[in-house]
Amino acid sequence: MSPAIKWVLNIVAFLAFSASPAAASEPLTLVADEWPPFSGSELPGQGLSMDVTRAVLERAGYDVKTAILPWARVMNGARTGEYDIITSLPPSDDLEELLNYSEPFYSTEVKFIQQKGGDIAFRGIESLRPYSIAVAAGFVYSTEFDNADFLNKFEVTTTLQGIRMVAAAHIDLTLDSVDVLRHSILREDPSLGDRIAFLEPALTTQSIHMGVSTFRSDHATIVSDFNRVLRDMQADGSFAELLDKHNVN
Structure with missing residues (x-):
């Protein structure tokens, strides 16, 4: 060369x-x-x-x-x-x-949870008007839900805090990615899995x-x-x- x-x-x-x-x-x-x-x-x-x-x-x-x-x-x-x-x-x-x-x-589904044995049925955002809902500050759920100022939303610092409040009947509902909800329960307190129930259908898929x-x-x-x-x-x-x-x- x-x-x-x-x-x-x-x-x-x-x-x-x-x-x-x-x-x-x-x-x-x-x-x-x-x-x-x-x-x-x-x-x-x-x-x-x-x-x-x-x-x-x-x-x-x-x-x-x-x-x-x-x-x-x-x-x-x-x-x-x-x-x-x-x-x-x-x-x-x-x-x-x-x-x-x-x-x-x-992709992950975003769902509400309620206390096990509860009778809340999710039939659209308007159906949530009577209930208290734990939400994470700054989190994006869905445009319709995020903009629904008429809902009784209570800010929590962690997903686990919202789950525990629902399980103890201190609040009616919380929501998050099903992956996040299940991970929080399995990692932090598996007993919570027997005290909550997912609502159908999902609010959205993110x-x-x-x-x-x-x-x-x-x-x-x-x-x-x-x-x-x-x-x-x-x-x-x-x-x-x-x-x-x-x-x-």
């Missing part, structure tokens, strides 16, 4: 490496709030959403650093562009202009996404890379293995 050809090949290899996502920028900062089993500091892989988002991005060639933060801090960071990526996200009008959402990587800050000029590229690799992982079985790790597949 001539020195000239070798020099050209070295330049091509250098440019290809420099253009890769991991080499082109600092590590992406990926954050979420405490929302087990989707995200949490004490969960395997920091939770399903964090584990999936990190794995997909790393396979796409990005370097990623992660943190679990209070929701208020996550929201403030979204408004200022402090964080590159936020995950564990149901769609939210409040974040639409701040984040470029990926394709969904999971898709779970990650979102890239629109403060970043390359947000569309990162989302495109994520979506492409997510589809690859769904096709080759590695995505299902990740879900198995979190007992939700």
Whole structure:
């Protein structure tokens, strides 16, 4: 091989490496709030959403650093562009202009629970008017429910607090993702499972996404890379293995 050809090949290899996502920028900062089993500091892989988002991005060639933060801090960071990526996200009008959402990587039903033996029937939002309902501050349930100011909503700090209040008949209803409700009961107090009952039908089905800050000029590229690799992982079985790790597949 001539020195000239070798020099050209070295330049091509250098440019290809420099253009890769991991080499082109600092590590992406990926954050979420405490929302087990989707995200949490004490969960395997920091939770399903964090584990999936990190794995997909790393396979796409990005370097990623992660943190679990209070929701208020996550929201403030979204408004200022402090964080590159936020995950564990149901769609939210409040974040639409701040984040470029990926394709969904999971979906979960949001349901109400009542005390076991209760006779509350869910027939639409209007049917909930007589009841007290524990809700988490800042959580997005559904547009119709969130905007229903006529309902008697009582803010709680954790899902488990709402479940315990329902089980003790201190409040009529609470609601969350069924994955979150079941995880809270199994991890914190399995006896609660015998004291509550799910209402049918579900209020809504929420898709779970990650979102890239629109403060970043390359947000569309990162989302495109994520979506492409997510589809690859769904096709080759590695995505299902990740879900198995979190007992939700």
